[in-house]
Amino acid sequence: MIQTTSRTTPAECPACAKSRTRPVAFAPPPAAGEEPLWIHACQDCTHRFIPTTPEQQASIDRLYGTGYAGHRDDPFFNAAIRRQVERVMMPRKPPPARVLDVGCGNGEFLLAAAERGYRGEGIDISESVVTHCAARGLPVRRDDFLTAEYAEPFDVITFWDVVEHLRHPAEFLERARTLLAPGGVVLIKTPGFGPRTYPIIRLYPRLANTVLGMPGHIQLYTPRSLQTLLARCGLGRVEWLETVKLHSRPPTRSMKRRLGRLAGTTVARVAGNRNLYLWAGHSGAPVPSGANPAAASAATPR
Numbered sequence: 187m188i189q190t191t192s193r194t195t196p197a198e199c200p201a202c203a204k205s206r207t208r209p210v211a212f213a214p215p216p217a218a219g220e221e222p223l224w225i226h227a228c229q230d231c232t233h234r235f236i237p238t239t240p241e242q243q244a245s246i247d248r249l250y251g252t253g254y255a256g257h258r259d260d261p262f263f264n265a266a267i268r269r270q271v272e273r274v275m276m277p278r279k280p281p282p283a284r285v286l287d288v289g290c291g292n293g294e295f296l297l298a299a300a301e302r303g304y305r306g307e308g309i310d311i312s313e314s315v316v317t318h319c320a321a322r323g324l325p326v327r328r329d330d331f332l333t334a335e336y337a338e339p340f341d342v343i344t345f346w347d348v349v350e351h352l353r354h355p356a357e358f359l360e361r362a363r364t365l366l367a368p369g370g371v372v373l374i375k376t377p378g379f380g381p382r383t384y385p386i387i388r389l390y391p392r393l394a395n396t397v398l399g400m401p402g403h404i405q406l407y408t409p410r411s412l413q414t415l416l417a418r419c420g421l422g423r424v425e426w427l428e429t430v431k432l433h434s435r436p437p438t439r440s441m442k443r444r445l446g447r448l449a450g451t452t453v454a455r456v457a458g459n460r461n462l463y464l465w466a467g468h469s470g471a472p473v474p475s476g477a478n479p480a481a482a483s484a485a486t487p488r
Contacts, residue, residue: 197226200355200405201233201415210234211388222391223401225384233411234379236404243353246401259292266432267346268298274427275342276302278465279371283341286365288331288358289348293319296326309334332361339367345374346432349412350403359419363468371467372421375432379406380458396450397459412462422469429461 198205206229212222223236238246275283281303287296290308292315299306308326310316319326327334343362349355362372377399387394394400407415413424453459 197235197237199226199228199231199233200235200353201407201411202228202231202418203356204228204230206230211384211394212391223404225387225398225406227384228411231411231414232381232408233414234384234406234408236401236406238353238404243404246404260433263433264294264298266430267295268301270430270432271295271298271302271304275299275304275373279342281305284338284367285342285344286336286340287344287346288362289345289351290319290324290326291315291346293322293324293326295344295346296324297322300324332357336365339370340365341367341370343370343372345372345376347375347377349374350376350399350405350407352405355405355415356419359416359421363420366468369467371465373465374412375430375461375463376405376407376412377403378408378412378460378462380408383453383457383459386453386457393446393449393453396446397453397457407462409462412464416466417469420469421466423467425465427463427465429463431461 197207199207207226208229209224210227211225223238223242225234225236227234281299282305285296285299285304285306287299287306287308290296290310293308296306296308296319306325308319308324309329309331310319310326311328311330313328316326316328343365345358345362349358352358359372366372379398383397387397398406409426416422416424
């Protein structure tokens with residue numbers, strides 16, 4: 187049985203690096219027979235997270251194979267990501283900008299970017315991802331983003347549904363900042379959660395899988411905590427983008443699973459959960475302009 191982080195021991199917040207944290211709910215264990223993983227809340231920046239040991243994280247990572255949302259073929263995603271390239275990227279960072287996709291999955295974003303003239307490449311730790319992308323003719327390498335070397339800087343570094351999986355997201359964002367060309371930006375899309383989520387999860391922990399993406403998601407951002415993390419990493423110039431849905435859910439004939447999804451959707455609506463989607467640039471340097479002012483205003487979190 188894996189030893190979990192103590193429920194009573196404060197853990198350093200991955201967003202603001204302070205230790206005024208406390209457990210607020212527990213999530214289902216990552217595998218049968220293991221202790222529950224406690225969701226901790228930061229009293230300074232509102233971030234929620236699950237402290238994991240390296241062994242726990244390895245157990246969680248083993249859950250991701252070729253069936254997860256970033257790897258499987260999804261026509262809804264294929265169309266949605268092309269719209270984002272055209273509506274979000276091209277007005278702000280037009281081709282032939284140099285793009286790096288971190289955690290590139292099946293390579294669909296890289297393919298969409300290449301079709302529109304971008305010079306893109308990907309990086310992933312999954313051997314199956316790299317094999318799949320290579321078969322599609324995409325320049326993807328299997329490597330550790332924190333130590334990988336690149337001959338040239340990038341204009342755009344993307345994290346599509348990645349930062350919620352990272353034990354130490356600050357290390358990845360700081361590394362991204364060092365790889366940016368002057369005026370370069372990171373593009374992040376990640377789930378965001380409201381404070382009403384956790385009292386519900388405490389009462390109905392089985393909903394954690396559906397509502398929070400447990401146990402794979404270990405960073406549970408609020409707009410405030412994500413912006414705090416970015417500022418800490420030297421990426422303080424943020425433009426919030428209009429919320430988007432990128433992935434569809436695979437079909438199922440299971441009534442139990444359908445009811446679970448319905449319950450999860452209801453909880454998310456009541457709690458005010460929504461995707462967080464933004465550009466961020468070096469602190470002190472403006473992010474690229476071109477957003478619809480009304481849409482940007484509507485997307486900016488309060």
